Amino acid sequence: MIGIDLTTGLLIYLFLWLITLVVLWIRELRRIKAHDWSISNNRLFRCNSCHYSFLMKDEQAHIARCPRCNAMCILLKKQ
Numbered sequence: 001m002i003g004i005d006l007t008t009g010l011l012i013y014l015f016l017w018l019i020t021l022v023v024l025w026i027r028e029l030r031r032i033k034a035h036d037w038s039i040s041n042n043r044l045f046r047c048n049s050c051h052y053s054f055l056m057k058d059e060q061a062h063i064a065r066c067p068r069c070n071a072m073c074i075l076l077k078k079q
């Protein structure tokens with residue numbers, strides 16, 4: 001059996017905790033980046049029926065369904 005003293009054991013324990021925290025932090029940063037939303041006029045739809053405004057994830061979409069009343073919403077190009 002390998003004998004270690006108390007100080008070395010505590011240092012190893014702290015080091016493993018730091019590694020765990022860094023791994024969880026990096027994982028959280030990647031998760032936030034993958035589900036990131038940015039607000040722009042290209043993504044903001046406004047329903048003409050119920051006046052509900054909502055964001056679309058797909059930047060290329062020009063037609064969407066309103067999540068509240070299920071009506072078709074057409075994004076008009078702003079100039």
Ligand SMILES: [Zn+2]
Pocket residue numbers: 047048049050051052066067068069070071
């Ligand atoms: Zn609507």
